[in-house]
Amino acid sequence: MSSNAQASTSPVAEVPLSRRFGLIWWIALGASGALVLLLGYTLISVTIMGVGIWGVNIPFVWGFDLINYAWWIGIANGASLFAAILVLRRHDLRTAVNRFAEGVAFFAVICAGIFPIFHLGRPWLFYWTFPYPATFEVWPQFRSTLTWDFWAISTHVIVTSLLWYVGLIPDLATLRDRARRKTVQRIYGIFAIGWRGSVRHWAYHQRAYRLVAILVLPLILIMQSTVAFEFGVTLVPDWHETRQPLHFVATGLAQGLSIVLLVAVLLRWGLRLGRYIDEEDIDLLGKLVLASALVSGYLYLDEFVSAVLADRMTQEATFDRMIGDEAGLYWTAIVYSILIPQLFWFKAARQSTIAAVFVGFSIGVGIWFDRFSIIVGGLQTDYLPSVGRTYSPTLPETGLFLGTVGLFAAFLLLFARFLPVVSMFETRHDEHEEETS
Amino acid sequence: MAQLFTPAATTLFRVVIVLIGAGIVAAGVMAYVWARSDSTWNVGKSAPQPVPFRHDLHSGSLRIDCRYCHSTVERAADAGMPSAQTCMSCHSQVWVGASVLEPVRSSFTLGQPIEWTSVHRLPDYAYFHHAAHITKGVACETCHGRVDQMPKTVKTQTLSMGWCLNCHRDPVPNLRPREAVFTMGYEAHGKDLPGDIRELYREASRRLTSCNTCHR
Numbered sequence: 001m002s003s004n005a006q007a008s009t010s011p012v013a014e015v016p017l018s019r020r021f022g023l024i025w026w027i028a029l030g031a032s033g034a035l036v037l038l039l040g041y042t043l044i045s046v047t048i049m050g051v052g053i054w055g056v057n058i059p060f061v062w063g064f065d066l067i068n069y070a071w072w073i074g075i076a077n078g079a080s081l082f083a084a085i086l087v088l089r090r091h092d093l094r095t096a097v098n099r100f101a102e103g104v105a106f107f108a109v110i111c112a113g114i115f116p117i118f119h120l121g122r123p124w125l126f127y128w129t130f131p132y133p134a135t136f137e138v139w140p141q142f143r144s145t146l147t148w149d150f151w152a153i154s155t156h157v158i159v160t161s162l163l164w165y166v167g168l169i170p171d172l173a174t175l176r177d178r179a180r181r182k183t184v185q186r187i188y189g190i191f192a193i194g195w196r197g198s199v200r201h202w203a204y205h206q207r208a209y210r211l212v213a214i215l216v217l218p219l220i221l222i223m224q225s226t227v228a229f230e231f232g233v234t235l236v237p238d239w240h241e242t243r244q245p246l247h248f249v250a251t252g253l254a255q256g257l258s259i260v261l262l263v264a265v266l267l268r269w270g271l272r273l274g275r276y277i278d279e280e281d282i283d284l285l286g287k288l289v290l291a292s293a294l295v296s297g298y299l300y301l302d303e304f305v306s307a308v309l310a311d312r313m314t315q316e317a318t319f320d321r322m323i324g325d326e327a328g329l330y331w332t333a334i335v336y337s338i339l340i341p342q343l344f345w346f347k348a349a350r351q352s353t354i355a356a357v358f359v360g361f362s363i364g365v366g367i368w369f370d371r372f373s374i375i376v377g378g379l380q381t382d383y384l385p386s387v388g389r390t391y392s393p394t395l396p397e398t399g400l401f402l403g404t405v406g407l408f409a410a411f412l413l414l415f416a417r418f419l420p421v422v423s424m425f426e427t428r429h430d431e432h433e434e435e436t437s
Numbered sequence: 438m439a440q441l442f443t444p445a446a447t448t449l450f451r452v453v454i455v456l457i458g459a460g461i462v463a464a465g466v467m468a469y470v471w472a473r474s475d476s477t478w479n480v481g482k483s484a485p486q487p488v489p490f491r492h493d494l495h496s497g498s499l500r501i502d503c504r505y506c507h508s509t510v511e512r513a514a515d516a517g518m519p520s521a522q523t524c525m526s527c528h529s530q531v532w533v534g535a536s537v538l539e540p541v542r543s544s545f546t547l548g549q550p551i552e553w554t555s556v557h558r559l560p561d562y563a564y565f566h567h568a569a570h571i572t573k574g575v576a577c578e579t580c581h582g583r584v585d586q587m588p589k590t591v592k593t594q595t596l597s598m599g600w601c602l603n604c605h606r607d608p609v610p611n612l613r614p615r616e617a618v619f620t621m622g623y624e625a626h627g628k629d630l631p632g633d634i635r636e637l638y639r640e641a642s643r644r645l646t647s648c649n650t651c652h653r
Contacts, residue, residue: 135472137599176441189441193450 009424013171013178015271016418024270029413035406042399043118051121053396059379060391065119068401069149070227070371071255072112072408073156074248075364077224078256080105080160082288084216087167087209095426096281099171100267100415101260102164107411108259109156111404116149118400126150145230152226159219163212169195170205170425224249231374238317238378243299243306250299254292254337255367261285262360263412265353267421276422279351286350286359293341293363300334321377325390329373337366478597483589484554487540490590496621497585503577503619510577514566518553521545556590557581563598564653574612574630575604578621585621605645608638 046053056063083101086094117126129150131139140147173195176188195201225245232244264285268277307318322330340362349355376391393401415421471477495501504510509517521544528538544551557580559565571577577584582593594600604611612630617623644650 133469135595135597135599137602185441190450194442194447 009174009420009422009427010178012273012276012420012422012424012427013174015416016175016420017179017184021417025413025417029410032406032409032413035403036410038399039114039403039407042396042403043114045396046118046400047123051119053394055392055394055397057391060376062375063391064393064397064401065115066230067368067371067375068404069112069115069119070248070375071368072108072115072404073152073223073227074252074255074367074371075259076105076108076112076156076160076256077220077249078253078258078292079108079260080163080216080256081220081253082257082260083163084213084220087163087213088217092430093281093284095423095430096277097260097264097285098426099164099167099419099423100263100412100421101256102160102167103412103415103419103421104259104263105160105256106157106164107408107415109153109160110411111408113153113157114400114404116146116153120146143233145233148226148230152223155219156223159212159215163209163216166205166209166212167423168419169193170197170202171420171423173197174424175420221249224252231378236317236378237314238321239374241306241314243302247299247303250292251296251337251367251370254289254296254341254363257285257289257292258341258360258363261289261356262364265356265360267416269353271416271421273422276427282356283347283350286344286356289359289363290341290344293338293344297338300338317378320380321373324377324380326373326377326380329369329377333366333370333373335366336362337370340366473595475595478592478595479556480592480595483591484556486554486590487551489537492584492587492590503584510567511571512568514564514568516567518550521551556592557596559596562652564651571618572615574615574618575608576613576618576620576623578623579604579611583621601651602646605650606642608642608645609635612638 051065054063054065056065079101083094083098083105085091086098086101117123120126128134129140129144129147140150169192172188172192176185176192176195179185179188225248228245228248231239232241234240261282264277265282268274268282303318304322307315310318321327341359343349343355343359349359380390475481495506496503506519506523507516508519508523509515521541524538524541525545528541532538540551543549570580580594580596582591584590609630612634613620613623614630
């Protein structure tokens with residue numbers, strides 16, 4: 001490795017190794033830390049007092065718990081699908097965005113996993129969904145969506161953390177070598193698990209990285225479909241649709257890409273990484289976000305068309321979601337996740353940090369409203385005459401949601417502080433190829 | 438630059454990984470054994486009672502019928518605990534002045550039930566009906582053991598859900614003719630039940646293992 005290549009990635013390596021990190025980082029960490037405390041508080045209170053403190057009740061047995069679960073898992077799926085495709089295609093963009101796309105996916109899975117566990121009501125018995133030889137001698141009900149959640153989330157956690165960690169190993173070794181203090185060297189050294197950069201190491205590493213990435217592809221489609229099937233297998237007319245998995249996969253991808261874009265521009269601005277995440281990368285990411293928003297738009301259209309062609313009951317249920325009491329949710333989703341991203345037809349918008357933050361954020365919000373609309377709006381028309389209530393989140397639910405946002409932000413901040421946010425070995429590889437060509 | 442790790446560090450790292458794996462397996466095995474051990478389910482452990490009542494004396498030596506005290510066992514979900522009146526039907530004549538019977542006498546005078554400690558307490562989400570079992574030929578002895586030999590009442594079975602299901606999945610081996618339900622030390626002959634009843638229970642096991650049979 002030439003000294004030139006060593007120098008080329010040093011700004012990336014300097015970030016985790018520097019002693020001071022500025023006031024803004026501390027303020028941000030403090031704010032997200034406060035939200036993490038709020039998360040702890042809401043989780044403890046729901047454990048002690050039960051899910052009665054949430055706004056859920058028959059027929060709205062799913063509220064914020066499932067809305068936010070579906071939302072976070074969408075981010076995780078979108079981001080890791082994107083990362084895996086970049087690794088497999090050896091696309092140039094991977095150098096810039098892969099590391100934190102994988103990180104975003106991993107953190108989002110953790111946030112997602114909180115909801116189904118606490119939604120159980122007796123979260124300490126969550127392991128009952130795992131098939132182990134229990135003394136009650138009954139296996140978990142495999143037709144139950146609860147067991148699907150268990151497999152979906154645990155598989156997701158394992159695969160996304162593997163993808164992230166395998167990609168990190170060579171860079172952890174770089175940090176080990178460049179760290180100035182002995183303890184820091186040792187800590188990075190342990191996590192670099194003896195990486196010496198031999199040809200054999202690289203060969204194994206490439207194989208492992210691509211193997212995990214290839215695992216992600218079918219997995220993500222299955223996982224996102226699992227979430228969609230949780231709605232599909234019910235008898236609720238608006239949910240009981242075969243198009244449901246497609247809708248969740250496509251909108252999830254748009255959402256994952258938008259969050260990756262959001263994090264990309266924030267890191268680029270915050271850590272001054274313009275050289276590694278260059279204009280072209282952001283431009284390409286913007287185009288992808290636009291394309292995925294168009295696909296989501298197509299699926300909304302598909303929803304409308306299939307409702308027109310459907311039986312009367314499904315038709316009524318779907319149209320009720322579009323023009324009924326909760327129509328605001330549906331149209332907010334359309335405006336935020338389909339219309340606003342159309343800004344990215346303009347090159348100036350794709351290149352502007354503010355526009356990227358705005359669009360990235362609005363797709364996130366839009367898909368959140370989409371999940372809200374599906375879950376609450378889908379149950380709006382009740383088929384029993386006696387029920388007149390609707391669902392609205394209570395304070396503990398809102399606190400729980402904000403808490404997971406805080407947790408996500410805290411993970412990202414710590415990640416930006418202690419780990420290289422851009423893949424250094426991929427950058428070196430790319431620059432080396434450019435030199436030789 | 439000095440080496441960061443000694444050559445032994447790699448070995449140590451590998452040993453730690455193996456130990457963590459072995460620890461997880463060991464924890465699993467221990468949990469498996471612990472969950473099935475009798476002490477976890479309080480089997481053979483007696484509870485402190487207000488009166489040192491002896492089943493071995495009343496049911497064993499004196500051969501008092503179970504139903505004399507547990508009078509609703511054939512009709513209700515609860516087997517029924519005897520009122521002080523039932524006790525006093527004998528103890529107004531025998532052991533009249535015994536100090537250990539003081540709680541029985543005061544209960545009788547004050548009309549306040551004696552507070553026994555339950556030995557066979559099921560969780561409140563499990564619905565158990567004594568009469569349903571007794572009238573269909575499940576004997577006292579099958580679940581409560583040789584009560585007639587117990588100086589202090591103890592559990593002899595775990596009463597775990599798996600234990601319940603063992604019988605619900607195939608009740609026939611544990612069923613007795615009606616007249617043998619209250620017998621202690623009964624030896625089954627296997628052919629006591631008519632063939633049509635055995636056939637009936639084989640078909641009924643699906644209904645008997647349905648969740649809402651016991652969790653209503």
